[in-house]
Amino acid sequence: MNAAFVAGGISPLETAESLRAELDRWKISADVHGGYGLALVSVWVGLVVWCDGDRFWWRTGWDDRRERFTYAWHPAIEPARAARRVAFRYRDLRDAPPPSEPIA
Known part of the structure:
Protein backbone atom coordinates (compact mmCIF):
# COMPACT_ATOMS: atom_id res chain seq x y z
CA MET A 1 0.00 0.00 0.00
CA ASN A 2 1.26 3.46 -0.86
CA ALA A 3 2.23 5.52 2.22
CA ALA A 4 0.34 8.51 0.79
CA PHE A 5 -2.96 6.70 1.30
CA VAL A 6 -4.81 6.02 4.51
CA ALA A 7 -6.68 2.82 5.39
CA GLY A 8 -9.84 4.05 3.65
CA GLY A 9 -7.94 4.61 0.41
CA ILE A 10 -8.25 8.40 0.30
CA SER A 11 -5.07 10.44 0.38
CA PRO A 12 -4.60 13.50 2.57
CA ILE A 28 -13.34 31.55 0.66
CA SER A 29 -10.15 31.13 -1.35
CA ALA A 30 -7.63 28.61 -0.09
CA ASP A 31 -4.46 26.89 -1.27
CA VAL A 32 -3.63 23.21 -0.82
CA HIS A 33 -0.13 21.90 -0.23
CA GLY A 34 0.77 18.25 0.24
CA GLY A 35 3.72 16.17 1.29
CA TYR A 36 5.13 13.87 3.96
CA GLY A 37 1.78 12.13 4.49
CA LEU A 38 -0.11 15.34 5.30
CA ALA A 39 -1.85 18.07 3.38
CA LEU A 40 -2.35 21.69 4.42
CA VAL A 41 -5.18 24.00 3.43
CA SER A 42 -3.97 27.57 3.80
CA VAL A 43 -7.02 29.75 4.38
CA TRP A 44 -6.01 32.98 6.13
CA VAL A 45 -3.30 34.41 8.35
CA GLY A 46 -3.42 32.19 11.42
CA LEU A 47 -5.78 29.69 9.82
CA VAL A 48 -4.19 26.59 8.34
CA VAL A 49 -6.12 23.33 8.24
CA TRP A 50 -4.09 20.14 8.45
CA CYS A 51 -5.36 16.89 6.96
CA ASP A 52 -4.07 13.35 7.31
CA GLY A 53 -6.81 11.76 5.18
CA ASP A 54 -8.81 10.81 8.27
CA ARG A 55 -9.51 14.18 9.87
CA PHE A 56 -9.08 17.93 9.52
CA TRP A 57 -7.73 20.04 12.40
CA TRP A 58 -6.97 23.72 12.92
CA ARG A 59 -6.02 26.13 15.70
CA THR A 60 -8.86 27.84 17.50
CA GLY A 61 -7.05 29.85 20.15
CA TRP A 62 -4.62 29.91 23.02
CA ASP A 63 -4.99 28.37 26.47
CA ASP A 64 -3.24 30.76 28.89
CA ARG A 65 -3.37 28.31 31.77
CA ARG A 66 -1.69 25.49 29.85
CA GLU A 67 0.35 27.84 27.67
CA ARG A 68 -0.47 26.07 24.42
CA PHE A 69 -2.72 26.31 21.39
CA THR A 70 -6.19 24.81 21.34
CA TYR A 71 -7.47 22.95 18.29
CA ALA A 72 -10.72 21.91 16.68
CA TRP A 73 -11.05 18.85 14.47
CA HIS A 74 -13.58 17.31 12.15
CA PRO A 75 -13.79 13.96 10.31
CA ALA A 76 -12.49 14.17 6.74
CA ILE A 77 -15.51 12.21 5.48
CA GLU A 78 -17.60 15.37 6.08
CA PRO A 79 -15.79 18.12 4.15
CA ALA A 80 -18.93 20.26 3.79
CA ARG A 81 -19.53 20.39 7.55
CA ALA A 82 -15.83 20.92 8.22
CA ALA A 83 -15.82 23.81 5.72
CA ARG A 84 -18.75 25.40 7.54
CA ARG A 85 -16.82 25.30 10.82
CA VAL A 86 -13.66 26.61 9.17
CA ALA A 87 -15.73 29.39 7.55
CA PHE A 88 -16.92 30.50 11.01
CA ARG A 89 -13.31 30.60 12.26
CA TYR A 90 -12.29 32.50 9.12
CA ARG A 91 -15.02 35.08 9.79
CA ASP A 92 -13.88 35.49 13.39
CA LEU A 93 -10.28 36.07 12.30
CA ARG A 94 -11.30 38.51 9.56
CA ASP A 95 -13.49 40.50 11.97
CA ALA A 96 -10.89 40.66 14.75
CA PRO A 97 -8.78 43.79 15.05
CA PRO A 98 -5.19 43.38 13.85
CA PRO A 99 -2.82 42.22 16.61
CA SER A 100 -0.63 45.31 16.14
CA GLU A 101 -0.48 48.55 14.22
CA PRO A 102 1.13 48.43 10.78
CA ILE A 103 4.59 49.94 10.53
CA ALA A 104 4.60 53.09 8.43
Whole structure:
Protein backbone atom coordinates (compact mmCIF):
# COMPACT_ATOMS: atom_id res chain seq x y z
CA MET A 1 0.00 0.00 0.00
CA ASN A 2 1.26 3.46 -0.86
CA ALA A 3 2.23 5.52 2.22
CA ALA A 4 0.34 8.51 0.79
CA PHE A 5 -2.96 6.70 1.30
CA VAL A 6 -4.81 6.02 4.51
CA ALA A 7 -6.68 2.82 5.39
CA GLY A 8 -9.84 4.05 3.65
CA GLY A 9 -7.94 4.61 0.41
CA ILE A 10 -8.25 8.40 0.30
CA SER A 11 -5.07 10.44 0.38
CA PRO A 12 -4.60 13.50 2.57
CA LEU A 13 -4.24 15.58 -0.59
CA GLU A 14 -7.59 14.37 -1.93
CA THR A 15 -9.39 15.13 1.32
CA ALA A 16 -7.71 18.55 1.53
CA GLU A 17 -8.85 19.29 -2.03
CA SER A 18 -12.40 18.34 -1.04
CA LEU A 19 -12.24 20.85 1.82
CA ARG A 20 -10.84 23.52 -0.50
CA ALA A 21 -13.73 22.93 -2.92
CA GLU A 22 -16.27 23.25 -0.09
CA LEU A 23 -14.62 26.46 1.15
CA ASP A 24 -14.93 27.80 -2.38
CA ARG A 25 -18.71 27.40 -2.04
CA TRP A 26 -18.45 29.76 0.94
CA LYS A 27 -16.53 32.17 -1.35
CA ILE A 28 -13.34 31.55 0.66
CA SER A 29 -10.15 31.13 -1.35
CA ALA A 30 -7.63 28.61 -0.09
CA ASP A 31 -4.46 26.89 -1.27
CA VAL A 32 -3.63 23.21 -0.82
CA HIS A 33 -0.13 21.90 -0.23
CA GLY A 34 0.77 18.25 0.24
CA GLY A 35 3.72 16.17 1.29
CA TYR A 36 5.13 13.87 3.96
CA GLY A 37 1.78 12.13 4.49
CA LEU A 38 -0.11 15.34 5.30
CA ALA A 39 -1.85 18.07 3.38
CA LEU A 40 -2.35 21.69 4.42
CA VAL A 41 -5.18 24.00 3.43
CA SER A 42 -3.97 27.57 3.80
CA VAL A 43 -7.02 29.75 4.38
CA TRP A 44 -6.01 32.98 6.13
CA VAL A 45 -3.30 34.41 8.35
CA GLY A 46 -3.42 32.19 11.42
CA LEU A 47 -5.78 29.69 9.82
CA VAL A 48 -4.19 26.59 8.34
CA VAL A 49 -6.12 23.33 8.24
CA TRP A 50 -4.09 20.14 8.45
CA CYS A 51 -5.36 16.89 6.96
CA ASP A 52 -4.07 13.35 7.31
CA GLY A 53 -6.81 11.76 5.18
CA ASP A 54 -8.81 10.81 8.27
CA ARG A 55 -9.51 14.18 9.87
CA PHE A 56 -9.08 17.93 9.52
CA TRP A 57 -7.73 20.04 12.40
CA TRP A 58 -6.97 23.72 12.92
CA ARG A 59 -6.02 26.13 15.70
CA THR A 60 -8.86 27.84 17.50
CA GLY A 61 -7.05 29.85 20.15
CA TRP A 62 -4.62 29.91 23.02
CA ASP A 63 -4.99 28.37 26.47
CA ASP A 64 -3.24 30.76 28.89
CA ARG A 65 -3.37 28.31 31.77
CA ARG A 66 -1.69 25.49 29.85
CA GLU A 67 0.35 27.84 27.67
CA ARG A 68 -0.47 26.07 24.42
CA PHE A 69 -2.72 26.31 21.39
CA THR A 70 -6.19 24.81 21.34
CA TYR A 71 -7.47 22.95 18.29
CA ALA A 72 -10.72 21.91 16.68
CA TRP A 73 -11.05 18.85 14.47
CA HIS A 74 -13.58 17.31 12.15
CA PRO A 75 -13.79 13.96 10.31
CA ALA A 76 -12.49 14.17 6.74
CA ILE A 77 -15.51 12.21 5.48
CA GLU A 78 -17.60 15.37 6.08
CA PRO A 79 -15.79 18.12 4.15
CA ALA A 80 -18.93 20.26 3.79
CA ARG A 81 -19.53 20.39 7.55
CA ALA A 82 -15.83 20.92 8.22
CA ALA A 83 -15.82 23.81 5.72
CA ARG A 84 -18.75 25.40 7.54
CA ARG A 85 -16.82 25.30 10.82
CA VAL A 86 -13.66 26.61 9.17
CA ALA A 87 -15.73 29.39 7.55
CA PHE A 88 -16.92 30.50 11.01
CA ARG A 89 -13.31 30.60 12.26
CA TYR A 90 -12.29 32.50 9.12
CA ARG A 91 -15.02 35.08 9.79
CA ASP A 92 -13.88 35.49 13.39
CA LEU A 93 -10.28 36.07 12.30
CA ARG A 94 -11.30 38.51 9.56
CA ASP A 95 -13.49 40.50 11.97
CA ALA A 96 -10.89 40.66 14.75
CA PRO A 97 -8.78 43.79 15.05
CA PRO A 98 -5.19 43.38 13.85
CA PRO A 99 -2.82 42.22 16.61
CA SER A 100 -0.63 45.31 16.14
CA GLU A 101 -0.48 48.55 14.22
CA PRO A 102 1.13 48.43 10.78
CA ILE A 103 4.59 49.94 10.53
CA ALA A 104 4.60 53.09 8.43
